[in-house]
Amino acid sequence: MKRYLLAATLVCAPVQAAADPSIPDIIDDHILPRFEALATTTDTLSHVAQETCLPASEDLRRAYGIAFDAWISASHLRFGPTEVDDRAFALAFWPDSRGATPQALAKLIADQDPIAFDPDSYADVSIAARGFYALEFLIYDDALLQQGDAQYHCTLVQTVAADIAATAAAIHRDWVEEHADVLLTPGAEALYRNDEEVLRELLKALTAGLQFTQDSRLGRPLGTFERPRPTRAEARRSGRSARHVTLSLEALHDLAGHLAAGDAALTATLDQQFADALARLAELDVPVFAGVSDPQTRFRIEVLSQAVGTIRTTVLTGLGQALGVSAGFNALDGD
Amino acid sequence: MATSRRQFIAGLLATGLAPKPTWADAGSPSFLSAGALRDGTFVLCGIDAALNPTFRLRLPARGHAAAAHPSRPEAVAFARRPGAFAVVIDCVSGEQAAMLTAPAGRHFYGHGAFSSDGQLLYTTENDYEAGRGRIGVWDATAGYVRIDEWDGGGIGPHDIKRLPGSESLVVANGGIETHPESGRTKLNIATMTPNLAYLRDGAIIETVELPRDMHKNSIRHLAICSDQRVAFGMQWQGDGRAPSLVGHHRLGEQVTLMPPDSDAGRDMQGYVGSIAVSADGRTIAATSPRGNVVQTYDVEAAEQIGSLTIEDVCGVVQVPGGFAVTSGTGELRYLGDTLPTGPGRRNDLAWDNHLIQI
Structure with missing residues (x-):
């Protein structure tokens, strides 16, 4: 592979571009549908969590899986709206090489930290306690399920789900209202x-x-x-x-x-x-x-x-x- | 001629009759650089003041930077991250004089520095299970055995330099955690906190961080002035335009960051590959292979002043009156303090990231 790469990079004569991609098509067919799906499915997840916050709930786990699918299908689009305020990391703190997610959640639970009662302030907690991977710990991890009181655990599930939905909605909104145009209108003073x-x-x-x-x-x-x-x-x-x-x-x-x-x-x-x-x-x-x-x-x-x-x-x-x-x-x- | 002289010296050395060899015995190269040949193999080259190659020695894998021994004609070529080898090359005989292997649980980052007397070699390393940077200490008088290890003051130490006229070291802690099992994947961008750490005798004497809104600006490469001012080049891990990619600092003082003018900033594509500072300390040169550009900055005015397009330019080093640069297309050329100076030479290889002055 190295040999192939090198041979290709050593050719310094200008190469005529052969592909002819359409940036509007990429926005309309690839980018926007993915962030729309993410916003919709996470909104559903948040609503389901309000109905049933029991970790073993089939409805909750199904809604979680569908929303997580939507994120993975969009997770390579790491520029623009996903990077504002570290939104992508707030949705997906992984790899977690130091185990920060279970540590942060265990601390919230042990302290019965009241921040879990306020979805709007929850964005201020450690980024490791937010997003899909934190929610996975809350609804699938046997050790964490044993900790703390059930009502607090339930509230945490609802709040993390609501925080995910809010983050996804913000990404989608920025794409629709601003960033699609940023990609479509490059110029001397523009981002591109x-x-x-x-x-x-x-x-x-x-x-x-x-x-x-x-x-x-x-x-x-x-x-x-x-x-x-x-x-x-x-x-x-x-x-x-x-x-x-x-x-x-x-x-x-x-x-x-x-x-x-x-x-x-x-x-x-x-x-x-x-x-x-x-x-x-x-x-x-x-x-x-x-x-x-x-x-x-x-x-x-x-x-x-x-x-x-x-x-x-x-x-x-x-x-x-x-x-x-x-x-x-x-x-x-x-x- | 040079070869026969080298063979002659090597012969004398074998008999133990010769005086200690010097860099003159290695053809008096002015610079060292690693490179990649067209056949996919890798070498370390000596380069003389006229920009002609003096020697070309085979490396076991892709190199990154090298360190030249202050007196002996000996160079240490470091593997590219996350390599675990560094080869000590006798630049007279072309033979491998020693091989450094990173201890278990460590890998090299590709840079190293000698103590002023050349007795010790310091290497930047990753203690990847702990996610901490370490400085390996090797005894260059005894076949480069490892004799000590220090905390590097941060995560992801990359470049390391010695401050002139002292034994203090400065380390560019890039702040990015990686683990060799996940390749070069960056594991902690959301929380990364790069710094410059100064060490003396293994103790950290000062650590300097960037302003909080710059925590995704990975400090990677260093160049030192005679007045001990440290110029550093950064690589932006955030989104959009990098706020600054070049800065400087002196022990005990505040950091100065150089905001490029907006177009010039974008030309760098968020990435400085190498950095150098002029002999008088007034000009910093920074290269961006991604932007195919070398830029100069005025230290006192803290602003970008010059710019020159060179395809895949990366290695840069200070020379009297200006800088020398190398590129991945094989170019080698001299530049003035504020750029152009004539055409250089082109060799049939890709010069790797760093040009090292002897």
Whole structure:
């Protein structure tokens, strides 16, 4: 892979852009529907939580799953409205390498902190006690379910759900009212000076999304051969780890397809590579990657991870060049 | 000629009759840089004052920065993060003189610095289970054995430099936690808090943080003036335009940040790859390989003054009257304090992130 990357980056002759993506289409077909779905499903989640805050409630868990799906399908779009006031982190504080989420929640519960009674002030608590991963602890973690008083626990579920809905609504509102126009109207004094800068932002969202799925969603539970880390799998308490890989790959495939529009050969390559990764994942049938400790299953998860890496290489080199925004040897380094 | 002289010296060394070799015996390179060859292999190169390569030594994997021993013709080439090796190269014989391996549970960040007498080498390291930065201390007089380890004063230490005329060290703690099992994924952007930490004899003597609204501005690279002022380059991890990517600080004083004018700021794409400060301490040069630009800043006026487009430019170092830069397209050239100076040379390799002065 390194060899391929290098060969591509050493070519310094200007490359004619071959793909012809439509920024309005990407906004209307890829971005806005995702944030609308996030706003709608989190609003439903918050309403369901007001009705039934019992952690074992089927209705609550179903609404949680649907809203979390909507977030994962939008979670690669990390620019603009998601970054205002750290909204994306307020929805999704993961990876949580230091266990800050269970610690922050346990402290709130132990102190019976009154902030849990006020959804508007809840945004002031530790960011680790907010969002989907905090709510997962509250409705799925056996240890946390044993702690504190049931009424307080119930209130916390309702407040975290309401806070998630408020954050999602704010992101959606900003996209509709402002940020779609920001992407559509680049200019000398604007956030983006030209379409090329907008496309670079979208390409960055795609590559960062692929890297996050490979390095975090797959890499964290894989750990090392000597020391696999099944308990580091994303959202394993709710059994969603592999589902998140599927949802993210489907969303990233959609964005990649939009960006590669007009380049038939590249589109075909990307289609084939995404299909390959998704097929390998479907064959695996390990919902929370518990199999990372079993050599045979582990090998198949590693192959899946490499398949995601292959897509990323195609995107960095092929798609970057097709869009006329490929990055150089040092530009790609990140140090 | 140089080769035969080197072979001659190497022969004398083998007999134990020769005086200690110096950098002159290695062809008197002025600079060091790691690079990537077209065949996908990696090297450390010596470069002379006329910008000609003097030696080219093979590295086991991609390098990042290097540290030149203050007197012996010896260079330590560090692996790119999260590598666990650093190779000590005898630049006369071209042989590997020693190999540093990061202890279990640590990896290198790609930078290191020598004590003034060259007896000790300091390396920035990640204690990744604890999520803390460490400074490894190695005995350069005894085959580079590890003799100590210090707390680095923060998370994600990257560049490290010694203040001139002293044994104090300054560390750029980028603030970003990573774990090698999740590659280069940034684990703590929401809570990251970069700083500059000053150390003396293993104790932290001062830690300087940025204003709170800049907590996502990762301090990565350092350059030091003769008056001990520390210039630093940052990488913006927040959204939108970076508020500033270049600053400077002196022990006991306040931090000064250089806001670029808005267009120039955007040209950097939120990313400074390397930084240098002029010999007189009045001008800072910062490179952005993402923006394909090198910019200069006036230290006293705290403003950006010059700008030059060079594709994938990254390495930069101070030279008399200006700066020398390298690029990922193989370019090597001299620039004046406030930029242009003639065309440089282009080599058939990609110069890696940092150009190191000997």
